[in-house]
Amino acid sequence: MSAIRTGAGWPAGDAGPPTHSTFEVGRSRHGQVALEADELAEEVPVALEYNGISHAVMLASPADLEDFALGFSLSEGLVAGPRDVYEIDTEAGCDGITVRLRIAAEAFALFKERRRAMTGRTGCGLCGTESLQEVMRVPAPVASSASFGGAALYAAFAQLQTRQELLRHTGSTHAAAWLRADGQVGLVREDVGRHNALDKLIGALARGGEDRARGAVLVTSRASYEMVLKTASAGVGLLAAVSGPTALAVRLAQQTGVTLAGFVRAGRHVVYTHPQRLQDRTEQA
Known part of the structure; x- marks a missing residue:
């Protein structure tokens, strides 16, 4: 790149537009309203x-x-x-x-x-x-050797939570993250839009020369059709989301060879397609 x-x-010397701004708000707690400062995402x-x-x-x-x-x-x-x-x-x-x-x-x-x-x-x-x-375009099937256990997935989402700086300030943004083959979260991108966050991550992956065949994309949103489409277009074989997928997303993941996991929480997740890349060896359900 x-x-x-x-x-x-x-x-010169300007870091660019602010990602969040402070507003005075009326915060109600148990019927009591107080004026406080609140940070909102731009x-x-x-x-x-x-x-x-x-x-x-x-x-x-x-x-x-x-x-x-x-x-x-x-x-x-x-x-x-x-x-x-x-x-x-x-x-x-x-x-x-x-x-x-x-x-x-x-x-x-x-x-x-x-x-x-x-x-x-x-x-x-x-x-x-x-x-x-x-x-309804369908990307070419991915060729991915990615392989993660459930424990690695849960640990990765825990890492992601600690690296969502804009979310900590505002509570109103999505994140997309790159999980490397060694189980470490290598890149995190945030945005008010989930598609934008994923596009930012895909751009960062391309610019950084990451090995997309061995890693996974993590998103703090549902796994919609567009999220699977972007993941497959990037040649990534595993998409894991904190919420559920749509039926259309599952069909596209099946067609493109993407392993799609949803409802990822500490100790549990649901695999919808191509489970070979996400084998939990600690459980024999």
Whole structure:
């Protein structure tokens, strides 16, 4: 990923827009109301431009936007791989943030063919999609050698809880995390939108050169169709969620070879597809 040049459009010495802000609120406890300070997650319009053409406007947390832009481009099939993305630049404006990507000529030609107007909203992954064929695309089956026991999965989610900094401040964000083959959580990305958090993680994986064939994606949300689609598109063989999946997500996971686990709690989980990557040797149920 050294070919990608990234640059932030913030003033020198500025870390960028804040991810959360403080408000005065009236907090009621047992009928007593007190004025207190509360921290709320920021969500801002993020416009994605490809070679000067505006493609999508998403509402997202204003952090890790280079990861988000790359991950979105990969998971949506707008580019075939990270080598197709030459530059990513971000610029803050009065109305939001613009992320400009410069992509390879071949990728740009394909991009123009399938260009569509999209407006993303918090928690929505399919807004603006024009055809059923675009929604129901099926990635190639994953080739993954990932293997984890249940205990490793529970420990990983415990690790994830300690690393959700934005959630600790606001209580209103999702996270997507990368579980390495050694059982350690290597990357965590947060956002007000679960799809955005996963796109940020996918972008970070691509930029960091992680071995996606041996790890797993953890998400603090339900496992919807779009979450499985993005996981499979990234070539990851195991998706584990704290909530349940949809029926469509299970069917897609079955088709693409993704091991899908839901309702992951300390000491228990449910495996819906391809259980060979998630074998709990301590229980012989």
